[in-house]
Amino acid sequence: MQTTLRINGARLLKSIDELAQIGALERGGVCRLAFTAADKAGREYVESHMRSLGLQVRVDGIGNLMGIRAGREQGPIVACGSHSDTVATGGRFDGSVGVLAGLEAMETLNLAQVTTRRPLAVIDFVNEEGARFMPDMMGSLFVRGDLKIVEARGIAGIDGIRLGEDLDRFGFPGGDDFGKDPIGCYLELHIEQGPVLEQEKINIGVVEGVQGIRWIAFTLLGATAHAGATPIHLRHDAGYVAGEIVRCARRLSLEIEGQRATVGSMSFSPNLVNVVPEEARLTVDLRNPDAARLQQAEDELNRFVNQTAAAERVLVEREKRVDVPPVVFDRSMVDAVDVAVQAFGYSSMRMISGAGHDAQIMAKVCPTAMVFVPSRGGISHNIHEYTAPEDIERGANVLLHTLLALAGE
Amino acid sequence: MQTTLRINGARLLKSIDELAQIGALERGGVCRLAFTAADKAGREYVESHMRSLGLQVRVDGIGNLMGIRAGREQGPIVACGSHSDTVATGGRFDGSVGVLAGLEAMETLNLAQVTTRRPLAVIDFVNEEGARFMPDMMGSLFVRGDLKIVEARGIAGIDGIRLGEDLDRFGFPGGDDFGKDPIGCYLELHIEQGPVLEQEKINIGVVEGVQGIRWIAFTLLGATAHAGATPIHLRHDAGYVAGEIVRCARRLSLEIEGQRATVGSMSFSPNLVNVVPEEARLTVDLRNPDAARLQQAEDELNRFVNQTAAAERVLVEREKRVDVPPVVFDRSMVDAVDVAVQAFGYSSMRMISGAGHDAQIMAKVCPTAMVFVPSRGGISHNIHEYTAPEDIERGANVLLHTLLALAGE
Numbered sequence: 001m002q003t004t005l006r007i008n009g010a011r012l013l014k015s016i017d018e019l020a021q022i023g024a025l026e027r028g029g030v031c032r033l034a035f036t037a038a039d040k041a042g043r044e045y046v047e048s049h050m051r052s053l054g055l056q057v058r059v060d061g062i063g064n065l066m067g068i069r070a071g072r073e074q075g076p077i078v079a080c081g082s083h084s085d086t087v088a089t090g091g092r093f094d095g096s097v098g099v100l101a102g103l104e105a106m107e108t109l110n111l112a113q114v115t116t117r118r119p120l121a122v123i124d125f126v127n128e129e130g131a132r133f134m135p136d137m138m139g140s141l142f143v144r145g146d147l148k149i150v151e152a153r154g155i156a157g158i159d160g161i162r163l164g165e166d167l168d169r170f171g172f173p174g175g176d177d178f179g180k181d182p183i184g185c186y187l188e189l190h191i192e193q194g195p196v197l198e199q200e201k202i203n204i205g206v207v208e209g210v211q212g213i214r215w216i217a218f219t220l221l222g223a224t225a226h227a228g229a230t231p232i233h234l235r236h237d238a239g240y241v242a243g244e245i246v247r248c249a250r251r252l253s254l255e256i257e258g259q260r261a262t263v264g265s266m267s268f269s270p271n272l273v274n275v276v277p278e279e280a281r282l283t284v285d286l287r288n289p290d291a292a293r294l295q296q297a298e299d300e301l302n303r304f305v306n307q308t309a310a311a312e313r314v315l316v317e318r319e320k321r322v323d324v325p326p327v328v329f330d331r332s333m334v335d336a337v338d339v340a341v342q343a344f345g346y347s348s349m350r351m352i353s354g355a356g357h358d359a360q361i362m363a364k365v366c367p368t369a370m371v372f373v374p375s376r377g378g379i380s381h382n383i384h385e386y387t388a389p390e391d392i393e394r395g396a397n398v399l400l401h402t403l404l405a406l407a408g409e
Numbered sequence: 410m411q412t413t414l415r416i417n418g419a420r421l422l423k424s425i426d427e428l429a430q431i432g433a434l435e436r437g438g439v440c441r442l443a444f445t446a447a448d449k450a451g452r453e454y455v456e457s458h459m460r461s462l463g464l465q466v467r468v469d470g471i472g473n474l475m476g477i478r479a480g481r482e483q484g485p486i487v488a489c490g491s492h493s494d495t496v497a498t499g500g501r502f503d504g505s506v507g508v509l510a511g512l513e514a515m516e517t518l519n520l521a522q523v524t525t526r527r528p529l530a531v532i533d534f535v536n537e538e539g540a541r542f543m544p545d546m547m548g549s550l551f552v553r554g555d556l557k558i559v560e561a562r563g564i565a566g567i568d569g570i571r572l573g574e575d576l577d578r579f580g581f582p583g584g585d586d587f588g589k590d591p592i593g594c595y596l597e598l599h600i601e602q603g604p605v606l607e608q609e610k611i612n613i614g615v616v617e618g619v620q621g622i623r624w625i626a627f628t629l630l631g632a633t634a635h636a637g638a639t640p641i642h643l644r645h646d647a648g649y650v651a652g653e654i655v656r657c658a659r660r661l662s663l664e665i666e667g668q669r670a671t672v673g674s675m676s677f678s679p680n681l682v683n684v685v686p687e688e689a690r691l692t693v694d695l696r697n698p699d700a701a702r703l704q705q706a707e708d709e710l711n712r713f714v715n716q717t718a719a720a721e722r723v724l725v726e727r728e729k730r731v732d733v734p735p736v737v738f739d740r741s742m743v744d745a746v747d748v749a750v751q752a753f754g755y756s757s758m759r760m761i762s763g764a765g766h767d768a769q770i771m772a773k774v775c776p777t778a779m780v781f782v783p784s785r786g787g788i789s790h791n792i793h794e795y796t797a798p799e800d801i802e803r804g805a806n807v808l809l810h811t812l813l814a815l816a817g818e
Contacts, residue, residue, distance in 0.1 A: 194638025211637055215682050223786075227671035227694040228620055228763030229603025230787055232662045239672050243655025250649055253641045262636035263648050264682045266689075271674045273624050273692040273730075280675075283682040285636040321682075354637030378639055 005112055007400055009393035012104040016392070019045055019084065019100060020092035029383025030092055034085040034127035034138070035063075035157075035166040042084045043172075046099055046124045053106050055122070059174025061149045062142045063126040063167065066178060069106050071119040071407060076184025076366075078116070078407040080105070080399060081123030083139065083358060087131040091385020093392075097373070098189040099124045101396035108400060117408035118184065125358045126172070132157045140361035143178055185333060185367040185406055188359040189399045191387050195378030196351060203346040203394050205372030206337050210353040210360040211260070211287040212294045212326035218245065218282050218305065221315040225276040236313045239268050239277035241305070248304045249284055252297045259297050260287045260354065289326045289352040327360040330367035333406075337369050340401040346394050355380075371398050414521055416809055418802035421513040425801070428454055428493065428509065429501035438792025439501050443494040443536035443547070444472075444566075444575040451493045452581075455508055455533045462515050464531070468583025470558045471551045472535040472576065475587055478515050480528040480816060485593025485775075487525070487816040489514070489808060490532030492548065492767060496540040500794020502801075506782070507598045508533045510805035514812060526817035527593065534767045535581070541566045549770035552587055594742060594776040594815055597768040598808045600796050604787025605760060612755040612803050614781030615746050619762040619769040620669070620696040621703045621735035627654065627691050627714065630724040634685040645722045648677050648686035650714070657713045658693055661706045668706050669696045669763065698735045698761040736769040739776035742815075746778050749810040755803050764789075780807050 022045060023031045023038030032039040047065055050057050055067030068077060082098025102122035109116070125143075130136025133155050141147040153164030167173050192198075197205050222236035249261035262285040269279040284301060288294035302318070309316045334350075341348040353360075353370060362368045373395035376386040431454060432440045432447030441448045452474060459466050459476030467475040477486060491507025511531035518525070534552075539545025542564050550556040562573030576582050601607075606614050631645035658670035671694040678688040693710060697703035711727070718725045743759075750757040762769070762779060771777045782804035785795040 192638060193635050194640075195634070195643045196638075196640060199643055213637065217682075224791075225604070225787055226602050226763060226789060227673055228622065228669065228696045228765075229601060229605075229789075230669075230763065231603075231605060232659070232669065234604045234608055234787065237671075239675060240655060240659055242675075243652045243659075243672065246649060246652025247656055250641070250652075260637065260639075260641065262646075262683070262685055263652065264636055264677070264684050264686060265680045266648060266651075266675055266677045266686075267680070268673070268675045271676070273626075273673045274671070274694050275673050276671055277673060277675075285683050287637045354635060354639065356637075378634055378643070380635060380638075382633075 005108060005400065007104045007108045007393065007396040009389060012101060012392065012396055013389055015049065015100045015104065016092060016096055019096050025089065025383060027383060030086050030090050031088050032084065032086045033088060033132040034129060035133065035163060035170065035172065037170065039085050040170040040172065043124060046084055049103050050122065053103060053110060055106060058176040058178060060142070060176050060178050061173050062139060062152055063172035064139045064143060064178065065124040067122045068181065069120040071116045073117055075118055076182050077119045077121045078185055078403055079121040079123055079183045080187045080189065080403055081125065082188050082190055083125045083128035085127055085129050087129050087381050089383055090381060091383060093191045093385055093387045094193065094380055095128060097191055097387065097392055101189050101399050104396055105400040105403060114409065116404065120403055120407055128358055133163050137356060137358050137361050140358035144361055144365050183366050186359060186362040187333065187369055187371070187399065187402055188357060189371045189395050190357060191380060192372040192375045193355045193380035194375065197372060197374035198376060198378065200349060202349050203391065204341050204348040204398055205351045206334060206341060206348050207329065207353050207370035207372055208334055208350050209289050209326060209328040210357065211289045212291055213322055213324045214286040214294065214298055214320060215322035216284045217319045217321055218284070219317040220280045220309060222278055222312065224270060224278040227274040227276055230276060235276050237276050238280040238314050241309050241312050241314050242266060242280035242282050244308045245282060245284065245305055248301060252300060256288070256293050256297050258288045258290055258293055261285070261297060287354060291326050294326065324356070327363045329363060329369045333367045333369035336405050337371055337398060337402050340398045340405065343401060344397060371395055414517060414809065416513045416517045416802065416805045418798060421510060421801060421805055422798055424458065424509045424513065425501060425505055428505050434498065434792060436792060439495050439499050440497050441493065441495045442497060442541040443538060444542065444572060444579065444581065446579065448494050449579040449581065452533060455493055458512050459531065462512060462519060464515060467585040467587060469551070469585050469587050470582045471548060471561055472581030473548045473552060473587065474533040476531045477590065478529040480525045482526055484527055485591050486528045486530045487594055487812055488530040488532055488592045489596045489598065489812055490534065491597050491599055492534045492537030494536055494538050496538050496790045498792050499790060500792060502600045502794055502796045503602065503789055504537060506600055506796065506801055506804070510598050510808050513805055514809040517809060523818065525813065529812055529816055537767055542572050546765060546767050546770050549767035553770055553774050592775050595768060595771040596742065596778055596780070596808065596811055597766060598780045598804050599766060600789060601781040601784045602764045602789035603784065606781060606783035607785060607787065609758060611758050612800065613750050613757040613807055614760040615743060615750060615757050616738065616762050616779035616781055617743055617759050618698050618735060618737040619766065620698045621700055622731055622733045623695040623703065623707055623729060624731035625693045626728045626730055627693070628726040629689045629718060631687055631721065633679060633687040636683040636685055639685060644685050646685050647689040647723050650718050650721050650723045651675060651689035651691050653717045654691060654693065654714055657710060661709060665697070665702050665706050667697045667699055667702055670694070670706060696763060700735050703735065733765070736772045738772060738778045742776045742778035745814050746780055746807060746811050749807045749814065752810060753806055780804055
């Protein structure tokens, strides 16, 4: 592979900066919650960018944007993209990098007067974050056909507004159906949102899949008791059981291959220094790239909770709030990313995405893979989110050359 | 010891019921927070009861009430008593039983026309609970000379009112100084506020002392991280360290003789299901009747917290909020209680108070002991607090006969 063709890093950073002005927060970071006026303005920026590059713009029924760059032949599109919506106090890189690097790749090809064999496209999915309207990854779910427009329009946001009202108010929906020109494969460049690449001092993460996720909320019901007057053997200490679950989560993380288990939220009631807690509520976030091991982790957790609670004579209520199976990306797509990385001589590692992405939804539509670039301190969904310019440039070059290889010159 | 003289259980229950009407809560229980109008009304009930029994009433500078029954001789008073203030949602037994059983004992002696050798007295201490004005056990601290009136008047309550204002408004303070007639010994009948007597099916707890108490508040400072994207070895999980502390508290309770360790309050920040906690706050309540073992528990806890936090690279801040040394009651007083219990043939056990009481303050003033009666379910500081009539009657008989033995017939 020749690597003489390179994206223009300064131009890409300029467009990232321009998009970050839309919905900019006073203290840094961005707020473009899905289907708000700021989100709409951001998408208009992307759309006009697409048009200025001569891309054929499509907007589907829920507002997903696709800018198609014609190839010498018709046929399945080699697509890349990501999303431009953000969480309420988001950074300027999450999502935007993937969309704008895709457009930068198109601009690079335009200037080099390269026409690929197969058509290329950049997609800007709506509402990847799910911060205002659940579910997250809504746009890709719609493309996949797993969310119908009637159903989507009825969804109420955190502000009580129905999605249908916003779609009408802001004129998001277009009449296009992406199905007319089928997407042949999908590649997503994204910031890692974790600390691994930075810690390992590696340029590029070649993403092989996305972890499966389960969220389990536990409510433990014991009995209040005087902390001074009640011997241990007469207690029904909900807080004690909660503490043991925290420890169990760590043990599962260490003992089961690929497992991550996190107790992120916890509350005691009545939450007084000298009263044995009557109730404890906590959540366990379980992630594993392997479905069987994820199930093993949940089984072991449940067994442990049942045993520990029974020994303390504490009742257990549990609610499974999220259950997303792991996704394994297409091997040849992942290999194609690796080839591009190696052509540039960038350091890289195979890795699994810990966070959710549109790519995991698209993986059931077509061969899919992802490219990660480092996140400073692993920080994301935060105004302090940061990825160095040279890392973004490297990621965009890998994107460009993988697309070229997939589309054929 | 002759046990023909017995208190009148029905009469005692009637007075408990009458006092419980003052500050009664709609759904049961009582609210007579210290130095409120309801508390004042409760104390007026007690005072008029004292007068109707012919006791000589004393009210000291902070409002402590003492009703003295003259003996054949002058000299140190054989005192009993407790408190009539309550927590905001208190029961009708905590404190009141000790005061009213003392008055019932006086009435029994009046009707039997018994004159003791030494004078007897019933004391109703102010603000034992500390629920509105800290410190708790304020009245007995004042009697002991460890709280000066100027200092007490400046204390702000949870409602922002200074104690001095309430003392003036309600006319609590009297001009008497209990020091004029020194208290020779003090005996307090109280509900257990724990589940031991009920569980062991025992009538009377002969209390040998009060546990030492330490409250330590920990703030653990880690770093937020994405629960999916952050490998365990790169986490600084404040919640994990908090969970380990809960487990450590349990271990200390099981391994150190007489130790009780409780994590009653706990909170995580940002407290989100998919974010590794940046901060955890928790309290540990340590109690042990033995000062050296209490110190050992605190030392082991601190060592464990330091090690566990360091391994997770989490910072620890700690604040010791309470540090009350254990109290050992006077051996001859405790033995005197035992003699009375055995004369009645009640089942009994020696025990240590887990909760704090005026008796632990008085123990430095004069020989002191306590008598416990069972609390159903160990519940106290709760509108569902309950002690059976026959248990109250037994406790009051033990009180009567121990006082008689101490005062001499």
